[in-house]
Amino acid sequence: MVIVGFAFWGLMFLLSTRVLLYFQSVEVIGDLLAHHLLSMVFLTFFSLLIFSNIITALSNLYLSKDLETCHASPALLEEVFVSRSIYTVADSSWMVIVFGLPILMAYAYVYRPGPAYYADLIHMALAVIIIAAGLGIVFTMILVSLFPAQRTKDLIMLLSIFIIVGLYLMFRFLRPERLVDPDTFFSVTQYVSALKAPDSPYLPTYWITEMLWASLSKGQGETRLFYAVLMWSTASAVVVINIWVARAIYFTGFSKAQEAKRRRGGKKILDLFIHLFRRPLGDDLASIVEKEIRTFFRDNTQWSQLLLLGALVVVYLYNFSVLPLDMSPVRLEFLQNEIAFLNMGLAGFVLSAVSVRFIFPAVSSEGGAFWILQSSPLSVRRYLWGKYAFYVPAMLCLGEVLIIATNHLLDVTPFMMILSAITMFMAVFGIVAMGMGFGAIYPKFEYQNIAQVATGFGGLMYMIFSALFMGLIIVLEAGPVYIIFMAHVKGAPITPMEWLFIIPCFFMVLVIIAFAVYKPMKIGLEALSQYE
Amino acid sequence: MIKLINLTKMYRGLRAVDDINLEVREGIIHGFLGPNGAGKTTTIKMMAGVLKPTAGQIIINGMDLAKQPSEVKACTGFIPDRPFIYEKLTGSEFLHFIAGLYRLDHHPALVKRVTALLELFELIHWADELVESYSHGMKQRLIMCAALLHQPKVLIVDEPMVGLDPKGARLVKDIFREEAAQGTTIFMSTHSLEVAQEVCQEIAIIQAGRIIATGTAKDLQKKAGVDGNLENIFLKLTEGKRLAHAKPLSSA
Numbered sequence: 001m002v003i004v005g006f007a008f009w010g011l012m013f014l015l016s017t018r019v020l021l022y023f024q025s026v027e028v029i030g031d032l033l034a035h036h037l038l039s040m041v042f043l044t045f046f047s048l049l050i051f052s053n054i055i056t057a058l059s060n061l062y063l064s065k066d067l068e069t070c071h072a073s074p075a076l077l078e079e080v081f082v083s084r085s086i087y088t089v090a091d092s093s094w095m096v097i098v099f100g101l102p103i104l105m106a107y108a109y110v111y112r113p114g115p116a117y118y119a120d121l122i123h124m125a126l127a128v129i130i131i132a133a134g135l136g137i138v139f140t141m142i143l144v145s146l147f148p149a150q151r152t153k154d155l156i157m158l159l160s161i162f163i164i165v166g167l168y169l170m171f172r173f174l175r176p177e178r179l180v181d182p183d184t185f186f187s188v189t190q191y192v193s194a195l196k197a198p199d200s201p202y203l204p205t206y207w208i209t210e211m212l213w214a215s216l217s218k219g220q221g222e223t224r225l226f227y228a229v230l231m232w233s234t235a236s237a238v239v240v241i242n243i244w245v246a247r248a249i250y251f252t253g254f255s256k257a258q259e260a261k262r263r264r265g266g267k268k269i270l271d272l273f274i275h276l277f278r279r280p281l282g283d284d285l286a287s288i289v290e291k292e293i294r295t296f297f298r299d300n301t302q303w304s305q306l307l308l309l310g311a312l313v314v315v316y317l318y319n320f321s322v323l324p325l326d327m328s329p330v331r332l333e334f335l336q337n338e339i340a341f342l343n344m345g346l347a348g349f350v351l352s353a354v355s356v357r358f359i360f361p362a363v364s365s366e367g368g369a370f371w372i373l374q375s376s377p378l379s380v381r382r383y384l385w386g387k388y389a390f391y392v393p394a395m396l397c398l399g400e401v402l403i404i405a406t407n408h409l410l411d412v413t414p415f416m417m418i419l420s421a422i423t424m425f426m427a428v429f430g431i432v433a434m435g436m437g438f439g440a441i442y443p444k445f446e447y448q449n450i451a452q453v454a455t456g457f458g459g460l461m462y463m464i465f466s467a468l469f470m471g472l473i474i475v476l477e478a479g480p481v482y483i484i485f486m487a488h489v490k491g492a493p494i495t496p497m498e499w500l501f502i503i504p505c506f507f508m509v510l511v512i513i514a515f516a517v518y519k520p521m522k523i524g525l526e527a528l529s530q531y532e
Numbered sequence: 533m534i535k536l537i538n539l540t541k542m543y544r545g546l547r548a549v550d551d552i553n554l555e556v557r558e559g560i561i562h563g564f565l566g567p568n569g570a571g572k573t574t575t576i577k578m579m580a581g582v583l584k585p586t587a588g589q590i591i592i593n594g595m596d597l598a599k600q601p602s603e604v605k606a607c608t609g610f611i612p613d614r615p616f617i618y619e620k621l622t623g624s625e626f627l628h629f630i631a632g633l634y635r636l637d638h639h640p641a642l643v644k645r646v647t648a649l650l651e652l653f654e655l656i657h658w659a660d661e662l663v664e665s666y667s668h669g670m671k672q673r674l675i676m677c678a679a680l681l682h683q684p685k686v687l688i689v690d691e692p693m694v695g696l697d698p699k700g701a702r703l704v705k706d707i708f709r710e711e712a713a714q715g716t717t718i719f720m721s722t723h724s725l726e727v728a729q730e731v732c733q734e735i736a737i738i739q740a741g742r743i744i745a746t747g748t749a750k751d752l753q754k755k756a757g758v759d760g761n762l763e764n765i766f767l768k769l770t771e772g773k774r775l776a777h778a779k780p781l782s783s784a
Contacts, residue, residue: 375610
C-alpha cells in the first residue's frame with residue numbers, strides 16, 4: 001500500500017510538473033495560467049475540506065459510539081468538543097494534504113522559490129485547514145440543532161452527492177481543455193478574461209494563493225505579512241466562534257442525536273421491481289436478492305452512489321463526443337478504431353471502479369448479520385454464485401452502453417463494433433467474478449460505513465488484478481485486431497499464417513476470461529466457508 | 533437428538549472447547565452453564581454451523597452437521613446472544629426473508645404464521661417499522677420469531693434473556709416450555725442460574741473448555757456435595773470464590 005501511495009504521489013508530481021513547465025513555455029500568459037491553476041487548486045481543496053469536515057464532524061461529534069462515555073465523564077463540554085474537533089480536523093484533512101502536496105511541490109520544483117515558500121506553505125495551509133474545519137463544524141452544529149442527527153446525516157450525504165455531481169458535470173462542460181488551446185478564443189483579451197479565477201479577496205483561498213504566488217514569483221514581503229496576519233486572525237476567530245457556538249448548542253444537539261430513527265419502509269414500488277427477479281431464482285436466492293435491493297434503496301449512502309455513477313457515465317460519453325480527432329495528423333479511420341480498441345481497456349477499468357464500490361462489498365454488506373446466512377440451509381456456494389448471477393446483468397448493461405455508445409460516437413467499423421461489444425460482454429463475467437471472489441476472500445463485516453469496505457487491501461488487490469485482466473485481454477487482442485484491420489484497409493485477404501496467430505490469441509482471451517471467472521470464485525468460496 | 537462427539541475447537545493453540553461429549557434427548561430443554569470464557573458460545577456456534585470444529589462431530593436429528601449441513605440447518609433454529617440483523621428491513625420483511633432462506637416462501641400458511649409469531653412476541657404493531665428503530669429487546673424477540681418460523685426440531689439458544697424485560701423473559705420461558713412439550717429439543721446457554729433452574733430439565737456445566745458435570749439438578753447436587761440452589765452447586769463445581777471485600781480507593 002505504501003509503495004502504491006508513493007507511486008501515486010510520484011505520478012501526481014510528474015503530471016503537475018509537466019503542466020507547469022508547459023505553462024512556463026507559453027509566452028505572456030504562462031504565469032497567469034499557473035496562477036489561475038494554483039487558485040483553482042486551493043479553491044477546490046478548500047471546498048472539499050469544508051464538505052469533508054461537515055460529514056466527519058457529524059460522526060465524531062454526534063454519532064460516534066464512544067461519545068456517551070466522553071459526555072458521562074467529568075470532562076468539561078469544551079474539552080470534549082475541542083478534542084473531538086481536533087480529531088475531526090485530522091481525520092478529514094489528511095487526504096487533501098496527501099493529494100495536494102505533490103502539486104504544491106511541483107510549483108516549488110518549477111519556480112525554485114526561496115525557503116520562505118515552504119514556511120508559508122506549512123503555516124498558511126494549516127490556517128486554511130483550521131478555517132475550513134471551523135466552518136464545517138459550525139455548520140454541522142447548526143444543522144443538527146435544527147434536524148435530528150440521523151436525518152442530518154442522510155441530508156448531508158445526499159446534498160454532498162448532488163453538489164459533487166453538479167460540480168463535476170459543470171467543470172467538465174466548461175471544457176477547461178480549451179485553455180490550453182488559445183486558438184479557440186478570438187482575442188487575447190477574451191482569453192485572459194476566461195482565466196479570471198472564480199475567487200474573491202474575502203476567501204482564505206485567495207490569501208494563500210496570493211501569498212504563495214508572491215514567494216513563487218519572488219514578490220514583495222509586505223504582501224506576505226498582510227495575508228499571514230489576515231489568515232491567522234481569521235483562523236483564531238473561527239476557533240473562538242466555534243467554542244461559543246458549542247457552548248450554546250452542542251450538547252442539545254448531541255442529546256437529540258440519541259433519539260432513535262423511526263421510519264416506515266416504502267414498499268409498493270420496490271415490491272413491483274423485486275417481483276421481476278423472483279421467478280428465475282429459487283426462494284432462498286430470491287430472498288437474498290430482495291433483501292439486497294430493499295437495503296440498497298433504503299440506505300442513502302448506497303443508492304446515492306448511483307448519482308455519481310450516472311455523472312461518470314455522462315462525462316465519459318461526453319469526453320468522446322468532444323475528442324479533437326480532426327486535429328490529429330494520423331489517418332482518421334485508423335485513429336478512431338485504435339481509440340475504440342483502447343477504449344475497451346478504459347471501459348473495463350471504469351467497470352472495475354464501479355465493481356469495487358458495489359460488487360466487492362456485496363459479501364461484506366451482510367455486516368454483523370452474516371451469522372443468519374451461516375446458520376441457514378443456504379450453502380455458501382449457492383449464496384456466492386447467486387449474488388454473482390444477480391450482479392452480472394446490471395454490469396453487462398453498463399459495459400455494453402459504454403462500449404456501444406462510445407463506438408457510435410467514434411463512428412468505428414462494424415468489425416470493431418462487434419469485437420469490442422463481444423469482448424466487453426465476456427470481460428464483464430470476469431470483472432464481476434473477481435469482484436465477488438475478492439470480496440469473499442477479504443470480507444469486512446464490521447464497518448461504520450459500507451464505502452469503507454472498498455478502500456482496504458482487498459479492494460486494492462481487486463483493482464490491480466482487474467487492471468491486469470483487462471490489460472491482458474487488450475494485449476492479446478491487439479495483434480489480431482491490427483492484422484484484421486490492415487487486411488481490411490489494404491483490401492487483401494488474411495493469410496493462413498496470420499490465421500494461425502489470430503485464432504490462438506482469441507482462444508487465449510477466452511481461457512483468461514474463464515480463469516478469471518472460475519479461480520476468484522473458487523478461492524472466495526473456500527475463504528468464506530472457512531470464515532469465523 | 534443432539535450428540536456432540538469429541539468436539540474440539542482450537543484458536544491459535546488455545547483449546548476453547550476441549551474434547552466434549554454430550555447427548556441431549558428429544559423434547560428436552562438442556563441448559564449449558566459455565567463461567568465467562570468457558571467455551572459456551574463457541575460450542576453453541578459450532579452447533580449452529582457458524583463455526584467449524586477443529587475436531588469431532590456434531591450429530592443433530594441423526595445427521596452429521598459436517599456432511600449434511602443444509603439438511604441439519606433446515607431443522608435447526610439459532611438464537612445468538614447479540615441481535616445483529618438487517619436494519620433496513622421491516623420486521624415483517626425480515627421474517628419473510630428468513631422464510632425464503634428456509635424455502636417456505638410459497639407455504640400457504642406463511643403469512644398466518646408470521647402474523648401469529650409477531651403477535652406472540654408483541655411485535656405486531658412494529659411489523660412495518662424498520663428494524664433500525666427497534667430496541668435491543670425488540671430485536672432479540674424478532675430473532676426468536678425468525679428462529680421459530682420454520683418450526684425447527686432443535687433450537688440452539690445463546691443467552692436468550694439478555695436485553696429482555698421481565699415480561700419478555702417470562703414470555704420466552706413459557707414459549708420454550710411449550711415448544712419442548714411439542715417435541716422440540718432446546719439447547720440453551722445462559723448466565724442466569726435462576727432461569728436454568730426454572731426451565732431446564734438437564735444441565736451441563738462447562739469450564740475451561742471441558743464439561744465438568746452433566747445431568748439433572750439433583751445429579752449435580754450429588755456431584756457437588758452441597759444442598760441448596762443451583763448457584764451454590766455451580767459455584768462449588770466451578771470453584772467460584774467470592775471477591776474479597778476490597779477497600780475503596782482513597783481520593784487524592
